[in-house]
Amino acid sequence: MTDPTAPTPEADQSPDKGTALLEFRKVNTHYGAVHILKDVDLAIYPGELVCLLGGNASGKSTTLKTLLGMVTPTSGDVVLDGEIVNDKPISYRVERGITMVPENRRLFKRLSVLENLQLGAYLRSDKDGIAADMQHIFELFPRVEERLGQKAGTLSGGEQQMVAIGRALMSRPRVLLMDEPSMGLAPALVQVNFELIQQIHEDGMAIFMVEQNANMALSIADRGWVIQTGRVVLDDTADVLLVHPELRASYLGGHDER
Amino acid sequence: MNELAPPRQILDQDWRRVLQFGGLCALALVFIALIGMPVQLDTRILIRRHLSLGYLSLIWIPIIMGYLVSKELVLEGIISAKKGPRDLLTGALTGMIGGAGLSLLAVLINNYNLRDPLLNWSPQTLEQLNFGNGIGFGIGIWLLIGAALGIFGSALHVLPALTAKAVGTALLAVILVSILETAITDLLQGFRLTFVTDSLYAKRGGLSVVSTIVLIVFVMLVTVLAAGQGEALREKYDALDEPKRKSTNLTLSFTGVIILLLLPLFLGKIMNELLANVGLFVLLALGLNIVVGLAGILDLGYVAFFAVGGYTTAVLTSPNSPWISPELHFGIVILIVIVAAAIVGLAVGAPVIRMRGDYLAIVTLGFGEIIRLLFLSDWLAPYFGGAQGITNIPPVDLGFAEVKGSDPRSVFYLVIFFCAVAIYVSWRLQGSRLGRAWMAIREDEKVAEAMGINTVNAKLMAFVVGAILASFSGAVFAAKVGSIFPSSFLILVSIIILVVVIVGGMGNITGVIVGAVVLIGVLGGPKQPGLLQELGTFKLLIYGALLIFMMLKRPEGLVPNARRSHELHQEEFLQDAWLKGIVDDDDEEEVTA
Ligand SMILES: Nc1ncnc2c1ncn2[C@@H]1O[C@H](COP(=O)(O)OP(=O)(O)OP(=O)(O)O)[C@@H](O)[C@H]1O
Ligand SMILES: [Mg+2]
Numbered sequence: 001m002t003d004p005t006a007p008t009p010e011a012d013q014s015p016d017k018g019t020a021l022l023e024f025r026k027v028n029t030h031y032g033a034v035h036i037l038k039d040v041d042l043a044i045y046p047g048e049l050v051c052l053l054g055g056n057a058s059g060k061s062t063t064l065k066t067l068l069g070m071v072t073p074t075s076g077d078v079v080l081d082g083e084i085v086n087d088k089p090i091s092y093r094v095e096r097g098i099t100m101v102p103e104n105r106r107l108f109k110r111l112s113v114l115e116n117l118q119l120g121a122y123l124r125s126d127k128d129g130i131a132a133d134m135q136h137i138f139e140l141f142p143r144v145e146e147r148l149g150q151k152a153g154t155l156s157g158g159e160q161q162m163v164a165i166g167r168a169l170m171s172r173p174r175v176l177l178m179d180e181p182s183m184g185l186a187p188a189l190v191q192v193n194f195e196l197i198q199q200i201h202e203d204g205m206a207i208f209m210v211e212q213n214a215n216m217a218l219s220i221a222d223r224g225w226v227i228q229t230g231r232v233v234l235d236d237t238a239d240v241l242l243v244h245p246e247l248r249a250s251y252l253g254g255h256d257e258r
Numbered sequence: 259m260n261e262l263a264p265p266r267q268i269l270d271q272d273w274r275r276v277l278q279f280g281g282l283c284a285l286a287l288v289f290i291a292l293i294g295m296p297v298q299l300d301t302r303i304l305i306r307r308h309l310s311l312g313y314l315s316l317i318w319i320p321i322i323m324g325y326l327v328s329k330e331l332v333l334e335g336i337i338s339a340k341k342g343p344r345d346l347l348t349g350a351l352t353g354m355i356g357g358a359g360l361s362l363l364a365v366l367i368n369n370y371n372l373r374d375p376l377l378n379w380s381p382q383t384l385e386q387l388n389f390g391n392g393i394g395f396g397i398g399i400w401l402l403i404g405a406a407l408g409i410f411g412s413a414l415h416v417l418p419a420l421t422a423k424a425v426g427t428a429l430l431a432v433i434l435v436s437i438l439e440t441a442i443t444d445l446l447q448g449f450r451l452t453f454v455t456d457s458l459y460a461k462r463g464g465l466s467v468v469s470t471i472v473l474i475v476f477v478m479l480v481t482v483l484a485a486g487q488g489e490a491l492r493e494k495y496d497a498l499d500e501p502k503r504k505s506t507n508l509t510l511s512f513t514g515v516i517i518l519l520l521l522p523l524f525l526g527k528i529m530n531e532l533l534a535n536v537g538l539f540v541l542l543a544l545g546l547n548i549v550v551g552l553a554g555i556l557d558l559g560y561v562a563f564f565a566v567g568g569y570t571t572a573v574l575t576s577p578n579s580p581w582i583s584p585e586l587h588f589g590i591v592i593l594i595v596i597v598a599a600a601i602v603g604l605a606v607g608a609p610v611i612r613m614r615g616d617y618l619a620i621v622t623l624g625f626g627e628i629i630r631l632l633f634l635s636d637w638l639a640p641y642f643g644g645a646q647g648i649t650n651i652p653p654v655d656l657g658f659a660e661v662k663g664s665d666p667r668s669v670f671y672l673v674i675f676f677c678a679v680a681i682y683v684s685w686r687l688q689g690s691r692l693g694r695a696w697m698a699i700r701e702d703e704k705v706a707e708a709m710g711i712n713t714v715n716a717k718l719m720a721f722v723v724g725a726i727l728a729s730f731s732g733a734v735f736a737a738k739v740g741s742i743f744p745s746s747f748l749i750l751v752s753i754i755i756l757v758v759v760i761v762g763g764m765g766n767i768t769g770v771i772v773g774a775v776v777l778i779g780v781l782g783g784p785k786q787p788g789l790l791q792e793l794g795t796f797k798l799l800i801y802g803a804l805l806i807f808m809m810l811k812r813p814e815g816l817v818p819n820a821r822r823s824h825e826l827h828q829e830e831f832l833q834d835a836w837l838k839g840i841v842d843d844d845d846e847e848e849v850t851a
Contacts, residue, residue, distance in 0.1 A: 068708060094710035102708060108701040111694075119698050122691070123710040171710070 019082050021046050021175050021206055022067060022098065027076035029059075029066055036062045038230040039076070044175055044208050049201040051209045051217040051238075053247075054227035060210040061103060063227070064177045067208070068100050069093050095123050097174030104184060105164040109153025113144060113163050116152050120170030129172070137166040140199075158189045165196065175206040182213050194220055218242045272348055279327040280352040283404075284359025286319045291363055294378035295796060296386050302792040303464030304436035310464075311792060312386065314433070320356045320404050324349035324411025345412045353408020357400040360387055364396040420485055424478040431477040436465050437780070441529055441789055448524025518674070522667045530666035532779065534738065535786040537673030538731050540774040542751075543758045544680040544767065545727030550756065551765035552693060553720035554700030555611075556619040558752055559626020562606065563599055563725040565747040567732025569633060570598045572648035572742045573641070579648055581641040588654040588661075588737065595729045602629075603725030604718060611717045626752050634744035647743035654737045663738045672737075676730045684767050687723070696720055697765075750784040750798075757801050761808050763815020772817050777801070 020043035029037040036059045044050055054060050065071040066078060069090040077084045080096055099120075108116050117137065121130045138145040141162040147155060152163055161181065168176055181197065182190040190213065198220045201207050211217035218224055218238045226234035226247060234247060241247055290296065300312035328345035364387040366372075372379040388396030414422045435442065435458070443455045458473075460466045465473070498506060522530050542564060549557045573579045574591045586594075606629075610621045633642045642648065653662030654672065661668040687693045695716045698706035707713050736742050754777075762773020781797050782788030793800065808815065 070704070070708065089712070090707055091710035091712060094708075100708050102705055106702055106705045108698050108705070110701055111697055115694060115697070119694055119706075119709050119711075122695065122698075167709075 018045070020044060020079070021081065022208070023077075023079035024063075024067070025077045025079060027066060027073045027078065029062055029071055030074045031062075036230050037066065037073070040227070040230070040232055042225065042232070044206055046174065047201075047204050047206050048222045049198075049207045049209070049220060051211050051221040051224045052227060053211060053214045053217065053224055053241075058227045059230040060227060061179055062230075064100060064179050064208070064210060067177055068098055091123055094171055094173075097172070098177065099168045099171045099173035099175075100177040101164050101168045101179065101181060103179040105160050107152035107155075107160055107163055107167070110151055112149050113152055113155070114148045116163055116167050117144075117170050120167035121172075123171065130170070133170055133172055137169055140169075140196075141166060157185055158192070161185060161189070161193060162196075165200070169200070173205070175208060176200070178207060178209045180210055180212060182211065182216070190216065214247070215242070272344070275327050276348055276351045276355070279323045280355025283320055283323040283352060283356025283408075284362075286323075287316055287356050288359045288363050290315055290319070291360060291383060291387065292376055292378050293796070293799070294383070297378065297380075297382045298794070299792055299796070300386065302790075303460075303462070304433070305470050306460040306462075306464040306466050308467060308470075309436075311437075311790070316360070317403070317407055320353035320407035321411040323356060324353050324408035325414055326411075327352045327408075328412035328415050342416065345416050346409050349408040349410075349412025350405040351408070353404040353406070353411070354401050355404070356408070357402070357404020360400040360404075361397040364388060364393060364400070368393045420482060423485070424481040427481045428474040428477040432465070432470055432473055435473060438789060439463065439465075441532075444526045444529040445524060447526065519671075522670050525667075527666060530670055532786075532788065534666045534669040534673055535783055536775055536778045537670055537677055538735055538738075539755065539758060539778040539783055540677050540771050541673065541680055541731040541734075542728055542755045543762065543770045543774045544677070544684055545724045545731070546755050546759050547765065547767070547770045548684060548687065548696075548727070549720050549724035550759055551763075551770070552688065552700065553696040553717055554615075555717055555720060556615055556622075557721070557724070558619050558623035558756065559606070559629070559749075560622075560724070560728060560755055561747045561749065561751040562626045562629040563603065563728035564732040564735070564751060565629055565633060565744075566599050566602045566725070567595050567729030568736040568742045568746070569642055569648070569732075570595045570729070571733040571736040572651050575737075576648050576651045578650040580639070580643050585652070588733075592730070592733060595733050596726050599725040599729035600722050603722040607718045607721035607725075611714055611721065623749070623752075627749055630744050630747045630749075633747070645744065647741055649741035651736050651740050651742065653740075661734075661737060663740050666738075669734065669738045673731075673734055676734060680727050680730070681767060681771075683723070683727070688767070692716065692719060746785070748784060754778075754784050754801065757805050761804055761816060763817055766815060766817060769815040769817035773815065776816065777804075 022042075022044045024040050024042040027037055027040045027042075028035065040059075040063065042052075042063070052060050052063060062071060066073055069078075069085070069088065069092075073086060078086055080088075080093060080098070085093060108119065111119070117134060118130075121133070124130055143159055144162050144166055147159060147163075152160065155163060165176075165181075178197070182193050185193055194216050197207060197209065201220070209217060209221070218241055221238040223237050224234075224241045225232050226241070234241065234244065236244070295315040296312040298312065299315055300310045302311035303309075304311055304314060328348050364384060367379055367384045367387075384393075384396070387400070389399060391399075414426055416422075417425065439459055443459065446452060446455045458465065458469045495503065495506065522533060525533070542560070545563075546557065546560050549555050549560070571588070571591050573581060574584055574586045574594060575588065577583050577585055606622070606625050610618050610625070613621060632638055634645055636644055638644070639646075653660045659668055661672045663669065687696075695706065695711045695713075698709065698711060699713050699716060703713055706716075735746070739746075758773045758777050759770055760773075761777060762771070763769025778786070778788060780788050780790055781793060781800055782791065788797075
């Protein structure tokens, strides 16, 4: 039986970059009786930019939530630096370098930009380090520094995105989980946004990005997965995926100008 | 949805508004008359022979309605014409429709008997409406009064700004000075200034006509002369640089504290009693503010912790305690109270804290009642005395002084001490890491969790801190009253404290204090009389009305902290700004960039 959605042989040739930073080993998750993720295997290596593609309700956000610990797998393991962290709380994982930019940014709207950033560094106690990282964020986004005292909810969409990324960076992560970072942004901002992500990536940050904007995402990513109703159906380098016939047909085809 | 409506005829618009506001006015007046306010509050004289609290409960409505109906109306595309005589007419008609409501009521009461369902469908009400002069007089007079008051209200827009301000301020001053009669008399007596009170108030209570006129003239003069001074001061203050501003703030707060500390020395027993009660509620409100205002946990059973503080103190200090009576010193008791409150806080909090807001509210409501019922139960009567409560709680011996209920001044100072502690704790927590975590949870619990905040622990902490502050209040309450019964801890206490917090301004320390002072001080607590003692059962109605009004019109509370007010009105603000074309197109700039 030839399953057209079976992983391509290239999948096994994932680049060898030492131990994975973050890994899924045969992860299954359920919401109540509903089976969402089905035997999902993933691996994110230090410093790489990978993206997860898939249709609506295919389990992309669930994947991110499981990685961060907001959802506990019913079977299989979430592995962080070689350690199984299934039972560890979110704080444990955040302290060890995982952080998430949630879908729709979800800033603390009625708190100031500064407070939002401070909350990103909630688990840290190294005052100097926090100050330095904040300075770094101001260099990255001068706009954020100008708006420090403003309520986050009153920022423009683009500014909110900067603060959301800034808040995530404040925990000094090693891997950034981003859930549809370009969702809800004006078309012209989407491009800017991807450039930004690329820039952060070039500074050495591993990024795991969920995107519906498959073309754009793949054009900056190293590798990508495609997930369909909770199952990983494609796992390959971004270059291969970009020209993959099935993917083109289902995701890239008519969606170029989303 | 609200597409630009084709500009309607302004006059047409006005008619609609007149009918709408006039109708509202009539409804409100009839409602107030039928709940018996005018009759029951008639005994409290505000201006001798001319105005009682009963009539005030009616006449403020046409004034407000007249004011509102002629308020500048900014609809999309329509801005009402320049203010002028037509606004007076609108006001007059609105007030007259309102007055007609009362006239109609008088006629109906005169001719039909609905006394059975409507208790105040009574000869007394009719008498009151007729000013004792027969039905014909009653009908006519309310049309006139309504129109006059409506004109007065709308005139506040039409008069030159300064005049309007002077008139408005004078009116407020008269109402305040007459309502605060007890307090003012008491205070002036303390300063040996009885001659002022004697000339201000008539012998049997209420302002005299002469003093009312003098007061009006005086306040208007002051308003006019002081016009602009306030802004000038403000500007001066704003122009100060940071360190100077800080030192000014410090001086001001220091002066405030000194005045507050000296004030009781000049007040009599009744006023000090009132202050002590207010203090107990300030303490409770500050505690609940941490739970509701900062952490966003809607705890409707807050009185439970007040009870825990009270009962712990009673058991540990009273020789009459049915179970153990170690008769400890208050200083030690307070430490045990803290522990007890923390334990009960954890015990109540742990099972409910994971629930979502609305469920949590209902469950805490239940817990509050359960704790009261436990204290009341026969089962625990051997420990807490059941319905008999625990009596004979001794005064607090401070070494140099005794704090006891018969000396409310001493109670006030003890309460002030705990309030200071509570203010300090709230203030420090607000700026702390824990405080930030609370606010994050209040804003978006899921994301707070994603930041690595242990939301369950943080919320429990809020619960415990709130519980401890409430227990302080309970402890002082026990020592003040000298005895303690389950009936002191009705659910109503929780509700009143919550109203105080909401009306004052959630999450805002100053606001919550002001809220407690104003509400508890003027209206009174669940069982404690305020300055308007006569309100009696109407107190709760006013609490309710105030709550609804504040939620709708001023969710940021009495004392807005600039930031929260901004965020709460953000949407309106943006709409207004859009209308006036002053929104800068930030997003679009970025798009084209
Ligand atoms: N808390 C929850 N309880 C029950 N079902 C859930 C819950 N969260 C998500 N689901 C369901 O799980 C499925 C996968 O959801 P998920 O959010 O992971 O999809 P997604 O791939 O991110 O979709 P989208 O692209 O629309 O964001 C959906 O069918 C969704 O309805
Ligand atoms: Mg999603």
